[in-house]
Structures are given as structure tokens and as C-alpha cells.
Amino acid sequence: MDKKVKKEFDPKIVGFLCNWCxxxxxxxxxxxxxxxxxxxxxxxxxxxSRVDHNLVLTTFFNGADGILIAGCHPGDCHYGEGNYYARRxxxxxxxxxxxxxxxxxxxxLTWISASEGNRYAEVVNSFTxxxxxxxxxxxxxxxxL
Amino acid sequence: MKAKVGVxxxxxxxxxxSKVDLDRILETLPALDEYREIELxxxxxxxxxxxxxxxxxxxxxxxxxxxxxxxxxxxxxxHNKTFIGVCKKTDLNPYLYKIINIREHCxxxxxxxxxxxxxxxxxxxxxxxxxxxQSSLFEKQLDIDPDVVVIGGGIAGIETALSLAGEKRNxxxxxxxxxxxxxSSRFSSLLPRQGKGLALIEEKIEKVSANPFIKVFLESSLExxxxxxxxxxxxxxxxxxxxxxxxxxxxxxxxYGLIDPLSSESHSYSESDDVYTSLEIEEMxxxxxxxxxxxxxxxxxxxxxxxxxxxxxGYCSRICCNYMxxxxxxxxxxxxxxxxxxxxxxxxMPDKGDQSFHKAMxxxxxxxxxxxxITQDGTKxxxxxxDGSPGNADFDMVILAPAIVPSEDTDxxxxxxxxxxxxxxxxxxxxxxxxxxxxxxxxxxxxxxAHSPKGITDSIFFAQAAAGRILTHLIPGExxxxxxxxxxxxxxxxxxxxxxxxxxxxxxxxxxESKGVxxxxxxxxxxxxxxxxSCPSGALRTKHFTNPQLYQExxxxxx
Numbered sequence: 001m002d003k004k005v006k007k008e009f010d011p012k013i014v015g016f017l018c019n020w021c022x023x024x025x026x027x028x029x030x031x032x033x034x035x036x037x038x039x040x041x042x043x044x045x046x047x048x049s050r051v052d053h054n055l056v057l058t059t060f061f062n063g064a065d066g067i068l069i070a071g072c073h074p075g076d077c078h079y080g081e082g083n084y085y086a087r088r089x090x091x092x093x094x095x096x097x098x099x100x101x102x103x104x105x106x107x108x109l110t111w112i113s114a115s116e117g118n119r120y121a122e123v124v125n126s127f128t129x130x131x132x133x134x135x136x137x138x139x140x141x142x143x144x145l
Numbered sequence: 146m147k148a149k150v151g152v153x154x155x156x157x158x159x160x161x162x163s164k165v166d167l168d169r170i171l172e173t174l175p176a177l178d179e180y181r182e183i184e185l186x187x188x189x190x191x192x193x194x195x196x197x198x199x200x201x202x203x204x205x206x207x208x209x210x211x212x213x214x215x216x217x218x219x220x221x222x223x224h225n226k227t228f229i230g231v232c233k234k235t236d237l238n239p240y241l242y243k244i245i246n247i248r249e250h251c252x253x254x255x256x257x258x259x260x261x262x263x264x265x266x267x268x269x270x271x272x273x274x275x276x277x278x279q280s281s282l283f284e285k286q287l288d289i290d291p292d293v294v295v296i297g298g299g300i301a302g303i304e305t306a307l308s309l310a311g312e313k314r315n316x317x318x319x320x321x322x323x324x325x326x327x328x329s330s331r332f333s334s335l336l337p338r339q340g341k342g343l344a345l346i347e348e349k350i351e352k353v354s355a356n357p358f359i360k361v362f363l364e365s366s367l368e369x370x371x372x373x374x375x376x377x378x379x380x381x382x383x384x385x386x387x388x389x390x391x392x393x394x395x396x397x398x399x400x401y402g403l404i405d406p407l408s409s410e411s412h413s414y415s416e417s418d419d420v421y422t423s424l425e426i427e428e429m430x431x432x433x434x435x436x437x438x439x440x441x442x443x444x445x446x447x448x449x450x451x452x453x454x455x456x457x458x459g460y461c462s463r464i465c466c467n468y469m470x471x472x473x474x475x476x477x478x479x480x481x482x483x484x485x486x487x488x489x490x491x492x493x494m495p496d497k498g499d500q501s502f503h504k505a506m507x508x509x510x511x512x513x514x515x516x517x518x519i520t521q522d523g524t525k526x527x528x529x530x531x532d533g534s535p536g537n538a539d540f541d542m543v544i545l546a547p548a549i550v551p552s553e554d555t556d557x558x559x560x561x562x563x564x565x566x567x568x569x570x571x572x573x574x575x576x577x578x579x580x581x582x583x584x585x586x587x588x589x590x591x592x593x594x595a596h597s598p599k600g601i602t603d604s605i606f607f608a609q610a611a612a613g614r615i616l617t618h619l620i621p622g623e624x625x626x627x628x629x630x631x632x633x634x635x636x637x638x639x640x641x642x643x644x645x646x647x648x649x650x651x652x653x654x655x656x657x658e659s660k661g662v663x664x665x666x667x668x669x670x671x672x673x674x675x676x677x678x679s680c681p682s683g684a685l686r687t688k689h690f691t692n693p694q695l696y697q698e699x700x701x702x703x704x
Contacts, residue, residue, distance in 0.1 A: 030249025035255075041271075043695060043702065046674055047673040049678050050674025064702070078673075
């Protein structure tokens with residue numbers, strides 16, 4: 001694909017944010033009026049461990065160019081240890097996405113606490129940039145959700 | 146019935162209105178082809194969370210007879226509860242409403258008004274689609290038992306019991322030994338800033354005995370427990386048989402133990418030597434009023450050795466520095482001629498008054514010697530100073546400050562109560578910084594040194610904190626409303642693999658042998674959804690966060 005075309009490409013990214021830490025960080029980034037890429041759409045979940053393989057893969061199959069899963073830092077999970085489970089599922093999902101011919105960078109898991117509005121903005125903006133460079137997702141078998 | 150969805154966008158003063166073109170939203174949404182099957186009412190309002198705004202919304206829901214409601218406003222963290230409250234005043238089930246955050250996630254982060262408006266429309270479309278997939282959920286109200294079981298009759302347990310007992314609340318205090326008071330009642334005196342000292346603790350012990358709402362079980366232990374917050378059923382095992390108790394909460398105050406000095410290679414400790422632990426000195430003083438060697442003489446020189454076993458355990462025991470200086474004062478009060486040397490590896494004295502206490506004792510001639518390494522064999526001590534130079538000395542008496550370790554019952558209690566134990570071996574709190582007295586099981590709290598090494602003051606803090614939580618959560622005569630957005634099992638899909646049982650930190654899932662399926666206790670479940678991620682057969686459904694609901698949001702995000 002022509003690089004110039006890639007530059008104009010507007011990625012579609014879904015961010016599954018945990019209610020307690022990262023969603024609060026996104027709110028903080030908002031109330032601090034930080035500029036954040038509109039490429040990412042926030043989907044609130046109660047815990048990063050709620051984000052199961054089906055949700056991630058269906059989102060990719062339907063044309064998402066990138067998926068960000070973000071929760072509380074290890075040890076800070078509102079539910080004790082949900083984020084550890086999220087991390088294990090992520091490790092597995094990375095391999096699955098690769099086997100589908102999808103660049104594994106399109107899936108990212110990160111920890112952002114409620115006080116890290118700055119970090120939220122940085123993560124979203126740099127992830128958007130990364131996905132923009134990668135170009136559109138090679139998978140798009142849009143099904144009826 | 147045709148769905149009738151109300152969509153109200155809030156101007157939030159100028160906050161949203163100046164950054165998002167609300168009129169364009171009002172024009173765009175009703176014109177969309179995909180909504181031709183439903184009735185859509187889209188309106189804007191100045192400030193929905195104001196008193197006028199709430200009244201307006203209530204009237205709109207009632208007069209329009211909406212089946213679903215979507216609000217384009219602020220973060221659900223700010224006003225979700227406000228608008229759930231509005232829904233509750235109408236016939237609309239609050240779980241058929243959704244707030245869409247077009248302030249923090251659109252207006253405030255996207256400077257370009259056109260882009261911000263597009264994003265807001267996208268989020269609102271996701272919201273409209275999602276509410277159509279949402280189901281009514283109904284809150285349950287459960288009766289509660291306000292009584293409380295306290296495990297452990299040390300200072301933390303006593304304080305908890307005294308803070309809670311009253312007309313409408315009985316306390317059951319379970320103590321494994323033959324009397325209450327714990328280790329603090331074995332001390333000779335308490336530190337100076339605690340006023341009358343030991344008398345204060347004895348006063349509390351008497352208050353417990355005199356309180357008609359506190360029932361003390363001596364030489365007793367916990368035999369079994371089932372249930373959940375507000376409704377625990379406990380069996381207490383005593384010498385004379387078992388007693389069944391119903392209680393709403395359980396407070397674990399099982400206290401601490403001391404490390405055996407012999408578990409550290411650098412220390413020796415035997416009956417024949419003049420080597421004592423700090424607790425033995427307290428008891429000696431309490432009994433004989435004097436600190437004496439085994440041969441009945443006053444020691445001319447005493448070494449106080451801090452941090453015994455700290456390196457092995459990997460944590461600081463917090464209270465030893467203070468009480469070792471207290472022991473130095475006992476010695477100096479007994480005779481100024483006694484030469485007292487404290488061997489420490491850095492002093493931990495963070496409380497107010499600690500520093501001046503240390504200074505006062507240094508002025509009275511107590512030698513504080515900071516060292517890197519120490520080896521103690523009987524009363525002979527060799528050490529390496531901070532500059533690396535070796536030294537050795539012989540004393541008449543050596544007093545050790547053994548590391549504080551979890552009480553020996555910790556593991557068995559943890560197993561019975563199904564609460565976790567941390568790496569250090571003490572009970573694990575819900576959150577070290579923000580939720581220190583709660584455990585992963587709602588209604589079970591941990592206080593005092595069962596939580597981590599603590600002095601009397603901190604134990605009392607914890608006891609009162611747990612009592613406060615119980616007083617506000619278990620109010621006699623009132624009901625509790627458990628979380629509604631919990632997980633349910635679709636029995637037809639459940640293969641009985643029991644993965645979900647392993648991942649649930651709340652112990653909310655059990656296995657029904659006869660049906661071969663998992664069963665969720667909806668009162669205990671908090672709705673995190675971890676089990677959902679672990680289910681290989683899609684047999685679980687996280688209410689209000691089902692995949693079909695989330696897919697609606699995803700679909701708009703990637704449209």
C-alpha cells in the first residue's frame with residue numbers, strides 16, 4: 001500500500017477500560033482538557049478481566065484497527081486480582097491474533113490508574129499513532145453483531 | 146410494543162454546548178434510517194443534574210412513556226446515580242437507561258467542534274443501540290442480622306467489641322485462651338504517652354465482662370462458617386460443646402506471634418543463658434518488679450538486640466524500636482549504673498513523641514549503636530559497624546526483639562473464612578492503601594496485628610475503623626441491597642468444568658453436583674466479570690454488561 005494513503009488513514013480503535021482505574025483516568029484527562037485522539041472509542045467494562053476472547057476477536061473481525069485494554073495497576077485491582085487474569089488472557093490473545101495474520105501490536109494491554117490522566121492521554125495518542133502507521137486492519141469480515 | 150427511546154443531551158452549562166454542536170445531534174439522530182423501527186425523541190436541556198433538570202426529566206419520562214432512556218451528558222462516575230434516582234421515581238426500570246459521556250470523552254478532549262460532534266453522535270448511537278439490548282433488573286432487599294462475631298480477645302478484638310456492642314447489637318467474642326486481654330495484658334507497662342498505661346487495658350477488659358451485650362467464649366475456636374454479609378451462620382467450638390451463632394459480620398483479630406530467635410542462624414537462645422525475649426522481660430517485670438539475671442543479680446551490662454529475624458521475614462515489625470527503648474528505660478529507672486547498649490540496623494520511630502523519647506534515653510546514657518551485621522551467641526556479641534570495622538563485647542544479659550509473625554491460627558482461619566493471606570503470611574486486606582480493614586469477602590474484616598505488625602494505638606485505630614464500617618453497613622432493622630449487575634449461569638450451556646470457581650475471589654460460585662452446573666450466589670457476586678472471561682462454553686452472562694450489549698457499543702465505534 002502507498003505510504004501516503006496510510007498517512008491519511010483514520011484508524012478505528014476500541015478501548016475497553018475498567019470502570020475503577022482507567023475509565024476514571026480518562027475522565028481525569030477529560031476534565032484536565034487534554035487533547036486526545038478521537039480515533040479511540042471508549043467502552044466501559046467493570047474490570048479488565050471481563051474482556052474475554054470473544055469480545056476481542058469479534059471486535060477485530062468486524063474491522064477494528066486496534067484494541068486497547070486498560071485496567072488498574074497490578075495489586076490495585078478493585079476486585080483483588082482481575083487484572084492478573086486479564087494479563088494471562090492477553091498473553092494468549094496475542095498469539096491468537098498473530099495466528100490470524102494480524103499484527104500483534106494491534107492489541108495492547110496497559111495499566112493506567114485513576115490518577116494518571118496524563119498517562120491515559122499519552123497511551124491513547126501514541127497507540128493511535130502506532131495503528132495509523134500500521135494501516136487498516138487486514139481482517140474485515142464484518143458480521144452482523 | 147414499539148420501543149420509544151428518549152435521548153436527552155445536556156448542555157452542562159457551556160461545558161458541552163460550546164464544544165459540541167447539540168443542534169446537529171438533534172437533527173441527525175431522528176433522521177437516521179436505522180431508527181425507523183423505533184420511536185425516537187431527541188431533546189436538549191441546560192443542566193440535567195440540577196433540581197429543575199431532574200424534575201424536567203422525570204416529567205418527560207412520565208409524559209412520553211419511554212421504554213428506554215439515553216442521556217448524553219457527563220461521566221457515569223459523576224451522575225449515573227443521580228439519574229438512576231430519577232428513573233426510580235418513574236415506571237422506567239433504571240437498567241433500561243444509559244448515560245453517555247459526551248463531556249469528558251468528547252467535548253473536553255477534542256478541540257475541533259465538528260469532530261467532537263461526530264464523536265458524540267457515534268457514542269450516542271452506540272448508547273441507543275445498547276439500551277435496546279438492555280434488560281430490566283430488579284434490586285433485592287435482604288434482611289440482616291446486626292450481630293457481630295469477633296475472633297480473638299486481644300486489644301484489637303476487645304476494642305472492636307466495645308465499639309459495637311449496644312442495645313440492638315450483640316457481640317460474640319471468641320478467645321482461644323482462658324482469658325481475654327491478649328499479649329498487651331502481659332506487658333509490665335505501656336509507653337508514657339498512653340497515660341495510666343496498663344490500667345487502661347485492664348479497664349477495657351473489665352468493661353467487656355460488665356457489658357451485657359458482649360458474650361465471651363473462652364477456650365473456644367471457630368468450627369465452621371457459611372453465609373455472606375448480613376447473614377453468616379457460625380459454629381463455635383468450646384470445651385462444653387458447640388454453639389450456633391447467627392451474625393451479620395465477622396471481625397478477625399487473631400493477633401500475632403513472635404519468631405523463634407533460633408530460626409535465625411545469627412542468634413542463640415537457651416534456657417541456661419541470660420538471653421531473653423522482650424516479652425519475657427515484660428513478664429519478669431510484671432511478676433518480680435525487677436529485671437534480674439538467672440543467678441538473681443542485677444545485670445551490670447545489658448545488650449538490646451533489634452531486628453531479630455527481620456531479614457529472614459523481609460519486613461519491619463514496626464513496634465520493636467519503641468519498646469526496646471522502653472526496656473532501656475526500665476533498666477535505667479532500676480539503676481542508672483546499668484550499662485545499656487542498643488544494637489540496631491536503623492531506627493523506625495515514626496510516631497509523634499518517638500523522637501523525643503529516643504533523645505531523652507540517649508541523654509540518660511543509653512548507647513545506640515547502629516551496625517551492619519550482628520552475631521549473638523549466648524551473651525557474647527560480635528558485630529560489624531557501619532564503617533565495616535568489626536567489634537565484640539560480652540554482656541551480663543541480652544534481650545532480643547524477635548520479629549512479629551502471623552499468629553499460628555492464621556492459615557487455618559484463612560481456610561475456614563476463605564479469605565486470602567499475603568506473601569508475608571498475614572491476612573490480606575482488600576487494598577493496602579485505600580481499603581485496609583476489609584477483606585475480599587464482604588462482611589469479613591481484619592484488624593490489629595492479624596493484619597500486619599502493629600502497636601496498641603494502631604490496633605485500636607483498626608478496630609474502630611472496622612466498627613465504623615459495620616455500624617454504617619449493618620444497621621439494625623434495615624435491609625441491605627446487594628449488587629444487581631451480577632453474573633448468572635445459563636445452565637443449558639454449563640459443562641461443569643468449574644473454571645469459574647477457581648477465578649472468583651469472592652467465593653460467589655459453587656458447584657451443584659446433582660445438576661452438574663455452576664451456581665452463582667447473587668448476593669455475594671460483585672459483577673466483575675472475571676468468571677465470564679474464564680468460561681469456555683459461554684455459559685455465563687454478566688448482567689448489564691453482556692456481550693450483545695457491548696457489541697452494540699463496539700459496532701458504532703468501528704462503523
